[in-house]
Amino acid sequence: MKTRKTKTPHIQPEAVIKAALEILDAEGLENVTLRRLAAKLNVQAPALYWHFKDKSDITDDMAQAILKNAGLDSITPPEDINNWDSWLKDLMSSLRNALTAHRDGGRVVAGATFGRAYTLEKIVVSTTKVLEKAGFDRLHASIATSTAIDYVWGFVIEEQAGMAPQAFLSAVAQSGENPVIQNTSEDDAYLTSIMDEYCKTTPTKAFDWGLQAIITGLKSAINKE
Amino acid sequence: MKTRKTKTPHIQPEAVIKAALEILDAEGLENVTLRRLAAKLNVQAPALYWHFKDKSDITDDMAQAILKNAGLDSITPPEDINNWDSWLKDLMSSLRNALTAHRDGGRVVAGATFGRAYTLEKIVVSTTKVLEKAGFDRLHASIATSTAIDYVWGFVIEEQAGMAPQAFLSAVAQSGENPVIQNTSEDDAYLTSIMDEYCKTTPTKAFDWGLQAIITGLKSAINKE
DNA sequence: ACCTGAACACCGTTCAAGT
DNA sequence: ACCTGAACACCGTTCAAGT
Numbered sequence: 001m002k003t004r005k006t007k008t009p010h011i012q013p014e015a016v017i018k019a020a021l022e023i024l025d026a027e028g029l030e031n032v033t034l035r036r037l038a039a040k041l042n043v044q045a046p047a048l049y050w051h052f053k054d055k056s057d058i059t060d061d062m063a064q065a066i067l068k069n070a071g072l073d074s075i076t077p078p079e080d081i082n083n084w085d086s087w088l089k090d091l092m093s094s095l096r097n098a099l100t101a102h103r104d105g106g107r108v109v110a111g112a113t114f115g116r117a118y119t120l121e122k123i124v125v126s127t128t129k130v131l132e133k134a135g136f137d138r139l140h141a142s143i144a145t146s147t148a149i150d151y152v153w154g155f156v157i158e159e160q161a162g163m164a165p166q167a168f169l170s171a172v173a174q175s176g177e178n179p180v181i182q183n184t185s186e187d188d189a190y191l192t193s194i195m196d197e198y199c200k201t202t203p204t205k206a207f208d209w210g211l212q213a214i215i216t217g218l219k220s221a222i223n224k225e
Numbered sequence: 226m227k228t229r230k231t232k233t234p235h236i237q238p239e240a241v242i243k244a245a246l247e248i249l250d251a252e253g254l255e256n257v258t259l260r261r262l263a264a265k266l267n268v269q270a271p272a273l274y275w276h277f278k279d280k281s282d283i284t285d286d287m288a289q290a291i292l293k294n295a296g297l298d299s300i301t302p303p304e305d306i307n308n309w310d311s312w313l314k315d316l317m318s319s320l321r322n323a324l325t326a327h328r329d330g331g332r333v334v335a336g337a338t339f340g341r342a343y344t345l346e347k348i349v350v351s352t353t354k355v356l357e358k359a360g361f362d363r364l365h366a367s368i369a370t371s372t373a374i375d376y377v378w379g380f381v382i383e384e385q386a387g388m389a390p391q392a393f394l395s396a397v398a399q400s401g402e403n404p405v406i407q408n409t410s411e412d413d414a415y416l417t418s419i420m421d422e423y424c425k426t427t428p429t430k431a432f433d434w435g436l437q438a439i440i441t442g443l444k445s446a447i448n449k450e
Numbered sequence: 451a452c453c454t455g456a457a458c459a460c461c462g463t464t465c466a467a468g469t
Numbered sequence: 470a471c472c473t474g475a476a477c478a479c480c481g482t483t484c485a486a487g488t
Contacts, residue, residue: 009452034481046482047453055481110379114388125412128419139422140434147435150379151372154335157382158375163339187350194353197364209365209446210372217442221434234471259462271464272472280462 011041013051017061021102024062029104032059056113063112066105067119070098075126077133084134085215091127092148092211099156106156124149135222144218151214159203236266238276242286246327249287254329257284281338288337291330292344295323300351302358309359310440316352317373317436324381331381349374360447369443376439384428 019040023032034055038045052058078087099105124145131141244265248257259280263270277283303312324330349370356366
């Protein structure tokens, strides 16, 4: 019985990504650095280069993990193709939920390389197939898919950037001078009233409303082909 | 006649932003650093701190300049409010044009602080006012505005990240191994055919199609209120 | 095979000191 | 008022050397 020379490695790729996501949640994207990540794993920074080509390799895997952990790697098409609209709405809501489950999740996933975050491709492929079956030609099925996904990117990135009106209004309240002083005071007043209105909703409701509008628009685009 | 002691300063804020935009176009966002910017202005990096509070102050002003240079600081409402849909379409197209006029323009403007890039606020305020006049209540006018703008953010960020199918397909062609190898080969084949289709359009056409769908959806949302 | 130590070429930012 | 020089606390990455 020969003894194996191989020792268990100090770090494993999955553990690295898990630690990276913990740093992401606790300290934000700008603080997930190789040095901080290495420290959390009780290892020196260059050790990461044995397991990953470079930093974007790690962030791409983070994006993949974010989507996979949310169960988005196993998408099933709708049983009845006539329900493609509510199916799409649920899928895009799930996508947003996956992104908002982690601090800066929008920037992480939207910034990922297409080829490495393969769950993203699965989403694109599945959605396009469904839309094609729903009546779009292949080109417009893919454009419609991009339209919905781009909306999710934009919404979540703004949401997580602290552009939510709650955050904005509190910034206005905290700062002594008016941050929108360069505009006319009439515009300022209107903006404030917009924000006040906006505060009555939740980000989720706003997202759902916009998503519903987009899907309604896509639906009417089918008939015009 | 007294001689003034004031000498002309070595750098002026507008010149700084102009130089910053030149670096942005030539070398991308990750290369507009304070040191590089200072070097271009024949000055040392700390000198910038006399004119700007910090780096985000500079990038916010860049965002403002990008929008202003595109003429977006002087928006006029539609003569006939019934044309709000084509008015909105033109405005969002202008917004995308402003962003794509500079490398990484999407990330610069979408990442800007609301209060400092005040042209962005003008766009939001103007659009919301128009949509309110078009028949939305104030809350949904502002949600609709965000929906359209978030789509622009998402589309342009993906576009400028090199996610355009042209770029993706060439990446597939250049890399020896298939970058989507982790998925089923059936999905790969479908994805390739999607990209092939997509290559027949231009980003502008895809953007316009998606934007039209969104506006159509918004239009039908008015009636349901 | 897997990791360390040391170095390289950068960052943004602060601050005393110069003019 | 406006800018420099020097420093601080970081970055990602490379690479010889250790085990």
